[in-house]
Amino acid sequence: xxxxxxxxxxxxxxxxxxxxxxxxxxxxxxxxxxxxxxxxxxxxxxxxxxxxxxxxxxxxxxxxxxxxxxxxxxxxxxxxxxxxxxxxxxxxxxxxxxxxxxxxxxxxxxxxxxxxxxxxxxxxxxxxxxxxxxxxxxxxxxxxxxxxxxxxxxxxxxxxxxxxxxxxxxxxxxxxxxxxxxxxxxxxxxxxxxxxxxxxxxxxxxxxxxxxxxxxxxxxxxxxxxxxxxxxxxxxxxxxxxxxxxxxxxxxxxxxxxxxxxxxxxxxxxxxxxxxxxxxxxxxxxxxxxxxxxxxxxxxxxxxxxxxxxxxxxxxxxx
Numbered sequence: 001x002x003x004x005x006x007x008x009x010x011x012x013x014x015x016x017x018x019x020x021x022x023x024x025x026x027x028x029x030x031x032x033x034x035x036x037x038x039x040x041x042x043x044x045x046x047x048x049x050x051x052x053x054x055x056x057x058x059x060x061x062x063x064x065x066x067x068x069x070x071x072x073x074x075x076x077x078x079x080x081x082x083x084x085x086x087x088x089x090x091x092x093x094x095x096x097x098x099x100x101x102x103x104x105x106x107x108x109x110x111x112x113x114x115x116x117x118x119x120x121x122x123x124x125x126x127x128x129x130x131x132x133x134x135x136x137x138x139x140x141x142x143x144x145x146x147x148x149x150x151x152x153x154x155x156x157x158x159x160x161x162x163x164x165x166x167x168x169x170x171x172x173x174x175x176x177x178x179x180x181x182x183x184x185x186x187x188x189x190x191x192x193x194x195x196x197x198x199x200x201x202x203x204x205x206x207x208x209x210x211x212x213x214x215x216x217x218x219x220x221x222x223x224x225x226x227x228x229x230x231x232x233x234x235x236x237x238x239x240x241x242x243x244x245x246x247x248x249x250x251x252x253x254x255x256x257x258x259x260x261x262x263x264x265x266x267x268x269x270x271x272x273x274x275x276x277x278x279x280x281x282x283x284x285x286x287x288x289x290x291x292x293x294x295x296x297x298x299x300x301x302x303x304x305x306x307x308x309x310x311x312x313x314x315x316x317x318x319x
Contacts, residue, residue: 001216001234002201005223006194008039015195018223023230040190045201051191053182060186060258063158066175070121070150074110082109083120085153085173093132097147100128123149185256197222202256210251213242244273 004023007015010030021028022039029036043049052058069084076082078095086094099105101123103116112120127146148156154173161167178184185192185202192202197219207215216238220231245251248269262270 001219001238002045002194002196002204003040003042004234005219005227005231006196006201009193009195010035010037018196018227020226020230040194045187045191045194047186047191051188053179053186053188055181056179056186058186060179060182060184061176062179063171063174063176065151065154066173067121067151069173070154071109075108077108078103078105078120083150085150085157088169089157089173090148090153093130093145094148094153096130096132097128097145098123100130101126101147119149121150123147125149125152205256206254208252208254209242209245212255213239213246213251216242241273245270248273 005018007018008022008028009015010028010033012030012033012035014030014032016028016030019028025038027036027038040051043051045051047053047058047060053060056062071082072084073082078098081087083095083098086092095105098120101119103119104112109117109120125146125148127144129142129144131142154170157166157170158174161170179186182188182192182202185205187202192200194201196204197215204212204215216235219235220228223231245253250266250269250273253266259267
């Protein structure tokens with residue numbers, strides 16, 4: 001809908017009126033600055049494709065270092081293992097390198113100066129010459145080693161994670177936050193640019209399905225007459241899919257709702273709506289909360305001939 005019917009923005013920030021040239025995949029010319037450009041495709045507006053936010057990769061959230069987890073016990077000295085990432089993600093000799101950076105490692109972490117703590121957390125990656133002695137043997141020697149501060153130790157380990165086991169070692173030092181670039185919409189800046197009826201794609205996705213159906217009804221009349229037949233067809237297809245979900249009691253959901261947050265019953269009803277759309281044959285779906293839905297199809301083309309929906313709620317407020 002947004003790729004074909006929206007008002008698209010040129011590279012210089014000017015918006016063009018909706019035009020059939022977009023559907024024809026023709027080059028657009030900005031009437032304000034004369035720049036030539038192409039409107040984004042449907043894939044370029046999808047968070048799980050080319051329209052994904054560059055920062056979070058389309059997840060809407062990012063993992064950052066949890067500063068509180070780096071030194072969980074400030075009563076310990078660095079020699080005693082106060083800096084947790086250095087104990088599990090880095091060689092133990094990082095304590096010796098830290099000492100060469102000018103940080104006292106034999107006093108409780110809480111007694112370090114602000115400058116010393118800053119070195120521990122964000123100190124520069126400087127190479128230091130240290131004398132290292134192994135704890136469990138008499139082996140010792142001199143070597144040059146680059147200082148990895150506590151924050152970078154976690155970030156470096158996260159960047160190198162390739163399996164679940166490695167992720168478990170790192171995740172205890174991380175926290176999940178809303179992506180500061182897309183603000184949780186999962187869409188890139190370019191994907192959030194087109195506007196339809198004065199709102200962007202990410203704004204439309206925050207609306208509930210019930211509200212979105214009403215909003216979509218006004219889309220064809222908001223466009224030039226030449227675009228109305230195409231708009232009617234696109235909007236009709238959307239309304240058909242939306243009606244199935246609303247009939248199954250999912251009108252309160254919004255399009256930006258993450259699938260991982262859906263309940264078992266909500267997911268199963270979504271699957272039912274998909275089965276109806278795809279004309280799946282011979283399906284028996286048991287829903288959560290005692291709902292039993294039996295759908296029967298027949299015919300080569302999967303024509304829907306019977307849909308029996310029986311909902312049994314074992315609740316006192318439903319008779």
